[in-house]
Amino acid sequence: MLTCKEFDDFMVDYLDGNMPVWQKYMCWLHVKMCRECAHFIQQYRKVIKLGRSAFDGPPDGMLPNSVPEDLIKAAIAHRNARTQ
Ligand SMILES: [Zn+2]
Numbered sequence: 001m002l003t004c005k006e007f008d009d010f011m012v013d014y015l016d017g018n019m020p021v022w023q024k025y026m027c028w029l030h031v032k033m034c035r036e037c038a039h040f041i042q043q044y045r046k047v048i049k050l051g052r053s054a055f056d057g058p059p060d061g062m063l064p065n066s067v068p069e070d071l072i073k074a075a076i077a078h079r080n081a082r083t084q
Helices: 002-015 021-033 033-056 069-083
Strands: none
Touching: 002 021, 002 033, 002 069, 021 033, 033 069
C-alpha cells in the first residue's frame, strides 16, 4: 500500500485522472484505507470546484478572499498524521 507521502506525490495526477490504471487503483485503495487522506482529498476537490467557479467570472469584489478554514485544518491534520 502507498504511504501518505507517496499518495501526496500522486494526488494531483490522481485528481486529474492522469495516471496508469494500476496507480489509480493504488491511490483509490489508499483513500479507502486512510481517513486523513480521504478527508484531505475531499477538501481539495471542494477547493478545485471553488477555483473553477471563480474562473466563470464573478463580479469584482465577489471572489473568495480567504482559504476555507476547513481546508487549513485538513492540511494541518494531514501533515501531522504524516510526521507521527
Ligand atoms: Zn494517507
